[in-house]
Amino acid sequence: MKLGMWEIILIVLALLLLFGGKKIPELMRGLGKGMKEFKDAQKGDAPSDEKR
Numbered sequence: 001m002k003l004g005m006w007e008i009i010l011i012v013l014a015l016l017l018l019f020g021g022k023k024i025p026e027l028m029r030g031l032g033k034g035m036k037e038f039k040d041a042q043k044g045d046a047p048s049d050e051k052r
Contacts, residue, residue: 003011015024
């Protein structure tokens with residue numbers, strides 16, 4: 001299942017309409033953090049809260 005350019009544009013427009021432009025970066029940041037934690041959990045690494 002491949003997504004074409006038009007499908008991606010449609011998804012982005014739908015996200016903008018649903019959440020607004022100010023919420024999108026916040027959602028993406030949360031998604032990225034969740035993906036990082038998932039990858040770390042797969043590797044068996046401990047959470048790296050020391051960096052902050």
